[in-house]
Amino acid sequence: MAALLGRELRVALKAGSGALMGVLFFLAVVTVFPFAIGPDLNQLGRLGPAILWIGALLASLLGLDRLFALDREDGSLDVLVLEAHPLMATVIAKCLAHWLVSGLPLILATPLFGVMLNVPPLGIAAVMATLAAGTPAITFIGAAAAATAAALPRGGLLVAVLTLPLTIPVLIFGITATNGALFDPDPFTAPFLILLALTLFSAVLGPLAAALMLRHSAE
Amino acid sequence: MFGKHAAFILPAYAITLVVAVALVVWIVLGYRSRQREIARLERGGASRHGRKADRASSGETR
Amino acid sequence: MNQDTQTLSPAPSWWMRLANPTRFMTFADRVIPWLAGLAAIVAAVGLWLGFSAPEDYQQGATVLIMFLHVPAAWLAMMCYSVMSLSALGTLVWRHPLADVSLRAAAPIGAAFTLLALVTGSLWGKPMWGTWWVWDARLTSVLVLLIIYLGLIALARAIEDPVQAAKPLAIMTLVGFINIPIIKFSVDWWNTLHQPASVSRFARPAMDAAFLYPLLVMALAYTLFFFTLHIMNMRNEILARRIRVLKLRQAGR
Numbered sequence: 001m002a003a004l005l006g007r008e009l010r011v012a013l014k015a016g017s018g019a020l021m022g023v024l025f026f027l028a029v030v031t032v033f034p035f036a037i038g039p040d041l042n043q044l045g046r047l048g049p050a051i052l053w054i055g056a057l058l059a060s061l062l063g064l065d066r067l068f069a070l071d072r073e074d075g076s077l078d079v080l081v082l083e084a085h086p087l088m089a090t091v092i093a094k095c096l097a098h099w100l101v102s103g104l105p106l107i108l109a110t111p112l113f114g115v116m117l118n119v120p121p122l123g124i125a126a127v128m129a130t131l132a133a134g135t136p137a138i139t140f141i142g143a144a145a146a147a148t149a150a151a152l153p154r155g156g157l158l159v160a161v162l163t164l165p166l167t168i169p170v171l172i173f174g175i176t177a178t179n180g181a182l183f184d185p186d187p188f189t190a191p192f193l194i195l196l197a198l199t200l201f202s203a204v205l206g207p208l209a210a211a212l213m214l215r216h217s218a219e
Numbered sequence: 220m221f222g223k224h225a226a227f228i229l230p231a232y233a234i235t236l237v238v239a240v241a242l243v244v245w246i247v248l249g250y251r252s253r254q255r256e257i258a259r260l261e262r263g264g265a266s267r268h269g270r271k272a273d274r275a276s277s278g279e280t281r
Numbered sequence: 282m283n284q285d286t287q288t289l290s291p292a293p294s295w296w297m298r299l300a301n302p303t304r305f306m307t308f309a310d311r312v313i314p315w316l317a318g319l320a321a322i323v324a325a326v327g328l329w330l331g332f333s334a335p336e337d338y339q340q341g342a343t344v345l346i347m348f349l350h351v352p353a354a355w356l357a358m359m360c361y362s363v364m365s366l367s368a369l370g371t372l373v374w375r376h377p378l379a380d381v382s383l384r385a386a387a388p389i390g391a392a393f394t395l396l397a398l399v400t401g402s403l404w405g406k407p408m409w410g411t412w413w414v415w416d417a418r419l420t421s422v423l424v425l426l427i428i429y430l431g432l433i434a435l436a437r438a439i440e441d442p443v444q445a446a447k448p449l450a451i452m453t454l455v456g457f458i459n460i461p462i463i464k465f466s467v468d469w470w471n472t473l474h475q476p477a478s479v480s481r482f483a484r485p486a487m488d489a490a491f492l493y494p495l496l497v498m499a500l501a502y503t504l505f506f507f508t509l510h511i512m513n514m515r516n517e518i519l520a521r522r523i524r525v526l527k528l529r530q531a532g533r
Contacts, residue, residue, distance in 0.1 A: 144455055148448040152438040162431040162452060165424045166459045169466035176473065198462070209455045212372075216447040224342045224407050231346045231403040235353075238396050239505065242389065246512045253519035260526040 004089060008097035011070055018066035019105045022059040026106055029055035030113045041118040048119035049178045052127045055113070056106045057171055060135055061160040063102045064142040065150040067094065068214075072151055081218040091207035091214070095139045103135040126181035126188075130174040130195060137170045137199040138163070140206030147213035170198055300377045302518045309511045316511070320504035327497035334490045346404040348494050352502040353397035354422055360390030360506060361425065364432075365457040368450035378514070380446035381521075383453060384436055385513035389506060391429040397422050417471035421464050428456045442521055 033051045034044060044051075071077045080090055107128050114124035142163035149158040173195040180188030299305050331348040364386045370379025401419050402412050413419070432452060439445035 141455075141459075144451060148452070149435060149438065152435075154438070158431075158434055158438060161427070162435060165427045165431070165463065166456065168424060169459075169462050172466040172470045176470070201462075205455065205458060209451050212451050213448055216451075227403045227407050228342060228345050231349055231400045234399055234403075235349050235396060238392055242392055242509055246509060246516060249516045250512065250519070253516060253523060256523050257519060257526065260523065260530065 001089065001093065004085065004093040005096060008090075008093040009100065012094070012097040012101040014070055018063050018102050022063045022102050023105050023109050025062060026055045026059040026109055026113065029058055030116060033117075045118035045120065045123075048114060048117035049123050049127050049182070050175055051117055052110055052113060052119070053131070053171060053175055053178070056110070056131050056135060057138065057167065058160075059106055060103060060138040061142065061163055061167070062156060063098075064139070064146045064159045064163060065156040066102065067098050067139070067143060067146040068150060077214060078218045081214055087211040087214060088207045091143055091210045092140075092203065095143055095203075095207060096136070099136045099139045103131075103139060106135065107131045120182070123178065123182050126178040129181075130177045130192065133177075133192065133195045133199060134170045134174040137195075137202045138167050140199070140202040141166045141170075143206045144209035144213050147210045148217065170195065173198065302378065302381075305378060306515060306518060309515050313508060313511055316504055316508040320501055320508055323497060323504055324501035327494055327501050330497055331494035334494055341407075343404060343407050344491060346400055347491070348498045350397060350400035350404050351495060352499040353393050353400060354418070355499055356502045356506055357390060357394040357397050357422060357425055359503065360386050360393060361429070361453075361457065361460070363510070364390065364453050368453040368457075371446050371450040372454070378518075380442070380450070381514050381517045382510070383446075383449060384442065385517045386510055387429060387433050387436065389509050389513065391426065391433060393502075393506070394422060394426040394429055398426065415471070417464075417468045420471070421467045424463055424467070425460070428460075432456070442517075442524070 030051060033047075037043065037047065068077060071080060081087055083090065110128050110131065111124050114127065119127070142159060145159045145162040149155050149162060152158060173191045176186075177188055177191040177195055180186040180191055299308060327348065331345060334344070336342050336344065364383050367379045367382040367386065370376040371383065398419065401422070405414055405419075406412050432449065435452060436442075436445055436449055439448065
């Protein structure tokens with residue numbers, strides 16, 4: 001599994017530009033909000049965690065089409081299906097690699113954007129923790145759509161549209177947990193655990209569906 | 220008859236009716252146009268006016 | 282189709298006989314008028330029951346909208362269940378018409394979902410003062426609409442319907458499995474933000490005077506859905522025939 005992950009990491013790093021583009025898009029979303037809702041720092045500070053989560057969610061969704069892009073381009077998608085190890089393991093490794101290359105940078109960029117939105121340090125930490133727990137789920141959930149729709153016309157948007165409704169629970173519990181860390185009566189542990197559970201659940205369902213998709217397209 | 224709420228009840232029923240009728244019309248028209256298209260193709264696709272005419276008369280093939 | 286004639290099993294079930302597209306078309310032609318007629322009659326009964334029911338002391342006459350909104354929401358969900366069953370038919374049982382069933386159902390389900398949202402909005406405005414509320418039910422139905430439209434977009438993006446069958450089936454089932462999770466999360470989110478007030482479209486213990494029209498309308502909607510579904514399956518089968526004929530002619 002480690003070898004698999006290593007290989008997929010190398011592939012994901014080659015597909016590379018997705019990471020910077022994702023952070024750039026995240027920056028764009030964060031920048032646009034104050035224009036729309038006004039520069040009042042108090043208001044921004046209150047809404048900050050939500051803006052950060054939305055930015056990271058959208059950036060993740062739009063980066064999904066890179067998940068299988070390199071393999072599709074050089075034809076090795078079919079080879080993946082024929083390999084000895086189970087296709088699902090390959091897909092899980094690929095998703096993890098994709099998250100490390102595209103999702104992690106978003107989390108690392110959060111402190112900077114959080115400061116721009118006047119989010120208190122505790123809030124920034126909470127957002128980073130919940131993003132770390134939740135963004136892998138976005139990759140897992142989107143894997144099946146990425147396997148089939150990314151190569152189609154308007155593929156990137158189609159993948160995002162197909163995946164977005166399914167990631168709403170992740171967003172809800174991510175934000176709820178964040179607010180739980182920030183405001184006293186609200187619980188943090190329960191929503192955070194549910195968030196982790198969602199990620200684990202999608203780590204099984206997503207790659208399973210994606211493996212089915214890949215097998216079908218290789219037939 | 221419905222008092223002040225008529226302004227909401229009537230549009231609700233109207234739009235339900237419109238959507239229901241629109242669904243039926245869309246499906247029926249699609250059926251007829253597809254039947255015509257099949258008849259035309261089975262006759263040998265006599266149209267020489269090119270693919271544009273094909274697409275126009277058959278609507279969608281999806 | 283060959284399996285019927287070669288095995289020693291008894292006469293093929295109606296299920297398998299219907300797998301033949303031509304036989305399905307004849308079946309459809311016969312059944313559709315009856316279903317349509319039945320739907321119309323049941324709808325008439327339901328409307329009559331609804332309009333003769335007394336006014337609800339809370340909602341006044343707007344309870345009449347409930348007879349349109351609730352069945353539409355139920356049908357939106359039922360249609361997705363039909364699509365999910367069809368998806369299983371494609372992936373597990375490889376029934377030849379399962380994919381036709383899925384594609385034919387999708388736009389109809391989307392229409393019912395849209396109808397549920399619009400009637401929900403019209404129901405809510407006189408009571409709560411706004412055209413839209415982010416309550417649990419309306420929000421869940423909105424998410425369901427997005428899922429429907431995404432599937433329809435995917436279907437349209439893949440040229441060959443036979444190629445599209447498995448991806449559509451898989452994405453439909455992925456959606457089906459996620460829908461309870463989405464519903465749970467939206468309910469949680471909603472109660473978080475509206476702790477004190479009663480759930481907006483709460484169903485009070487329903488008096489028989491309102492329950493009967495509601496159930497009858499639900500039946501009418503169901504019959505109407507299946508009428509449209511079978512009609513659209515015919516269209517889908519014809520469309521595939523057209524595609525095959527065109528490809529054959531282009532190949533000459």
